[in-house]
Amino acid sequence: MRRLPVFFVLDCSESMAGQNIQQMQQGIQLIMQKLRQDPYALETVYVSVIAFAGIVRTLVPLVEVFAYYSTKLPLGGGTHLGKALEHLMNEFDRHLMKTTEETKGDWKPIAYLFTDGRPTDECKDAIYRWQKKYARRCTLIALGMGKNVDYATLKQLTEHCIAFDELNEKDFKKFFQWISASVVAQSKSIGDGQQQDHLPPIDERYMRLVKDLPAKKTLVDENCVTFVGRCGKLNRPYLMKFEREIQYQAPQDLNINLNLYHFQLTECCKIDEDYFTWSDQTQHQQQVNTTLLQGTPECPHCLAETAFAMCGCGQLMCYDGFSEDVTCPWCRRQVSFDYGGMDGFNVQRGRG
Numbered sequence: 134m135r136r137l138p139v140f141f142v143l144d145c146s147e148s149m150a151g152q153n154i155q156q157m158q159q160g161i162q163l164i165m166q167k168l169r170q171d172p173y174a175l176e177t178v179y180v181s182v183i184a185f186a187g188i189v190r191t192l193v194p195l196v197e198v199f200a201y202y203s204t205k206l207p208l209g210g211g212t213h214l215g216k217a218l219e220h221l222m223n224e225f226d227r228h229l230m231k232t233t234e235e236t237k238g239d240w241k242p243i244a245y246l247f248t249d250g251r252p253t254d255e256c257k258d259a260i261y262r263w264q265k266k267y268a269r270r271c272t273l274i275a276l277g278m279g280k281n282v283d284y285a286t287l288k289q290l291t292e293h294c295i296a297f298d299e300l301n302e303k304d305f306k307k308f309f310q311w312i313s314a315s316v317v318a319q320s321k322s323i324g325d326g327q328q329q330d331h332l333p334p335i336d337e338r339y340m341r342l343v344k345d346l347p348a349k350k351t352l353v354d355e356n357c358v359t360f361v362g363r364c365g366k367l368n369r370p371y372l373m374k375f376e377r378e379i380q381y382q383a384p385q386d387l388n389i390n391l392n393l394y395h396f397q398l399t400e401c402c403k404i405d406e407d408y409f410t411w412s413d414q415t416q417h418q419q420q421v422n423t424t425l426l427q428g429t430p431e432c433p434h435c436l437a438e439t440a441f442a443m444c445g446c447g448q449l450m451c452y453d454g455f456s457e458d459v460t461c462p463w464c465r466r467q468v469s470f471d472y473g474g475m476d477g478f479n480v481q482r483g484r485g
């Protein structure tokens with residue numbers, strides 16, 4: 134039996150933290166449910182799941198639909214798209230069966246690449262390798278989620294670039310239904326004797342095909358900043374996500390680049406210790422002036438008043454607002470905070 138290999142390449146960078154990663158997790162489950170109910174898919178489809186953040190790993194190696202097991206998606210710092218592509222191409226080389234004189238190899242593989250941001254590594258070599266050798270031999274569908282997607286890069290990989298701008302729960306579900314329908318359509322076309330690579334029609338209510346790119350690059354470079362902290366009581370990590378909100382945009386005829394903005398808290402959630410494994414430790418943390426940040430989250434672990442207290446070591450921890458001596462969960466030094474009223478916390482250096 135010739136296999137139809139389907140690869141899901143999932144962006145698990147920190148901007149996906151919270152709801153988005155949960156929705157993606159559920160979405161993959163939904164796809165697998167649909168595939169299990171489809172006789173064609175059961176017969177031909179093999180699925181693999183690859184996750185990327187600061188590192189790239191195969192979470193599920195190519196398996197038959199009924200043998201698929203669900204896996205918890207990780208979360209890490211970085212969106213190393215170049216590395217993810219290299220990894221995918223290496224997986225093709227290693228695991229796909231080529232057609233020989235005696236046997237027919239695998240059907241043309243399909244890869245769904247999900248991303249919500251901009252690559253944080255150098256992609257040029259990977260894109261070149263992709264275009265030269267793999268683009269014709271694989272149907273790649275790039276799925277951009279949210280408003281911070283670098284379509285200019287994705288367009289170099291495939292004509293099938295689909296934008297999914299609004300990330301609400303209802304549309305997420307439909308979006309994943311569309312993906313499963315596209316896998317089912319492919320496996321059915323194979324069952325009928327001929328592989329087709331056209332996709333089901335795009336439902337414009339919640340997704341769109343990216344055709345033309347805006348000529349000008351937006352002035353906004355980062356739409357989302359994230360910070361990692363650690364609970365002072367339970368020593369567990371959490372992640373805070375702030376998204377940019379424009380408050381004032383200079384009229385275009387003034388010809389000046391003036392935008393006033395702040396970052397609004399959108400998410401503060403528990404993360405696993407493996408976040409640090411999935412992050413690229415060599416990359417520097419973004420610097421943001423804290424006066425631009427609006428909204429103070431409470432600690433998702435111990436519910437302390439703020440999750441945004443900074444130790445003299447530069448790391449963030451939670452603080453309940455009254456304890457006198459606390460130990461920084463990062464550097465293990467004693468810290469004392471004094472409450473700075475409207476200005477937030479004044480941070481004193483640890484005492485040794």
Ligand SMILES: [Zn+2]
Binds near residue numbers: 432434451
């Ligand atoms: Zn805490």
Ligand SMILES: [Zn+2]
Binds near residue numbers: 445446448462464466
């Ligand atoms: Zn510290």
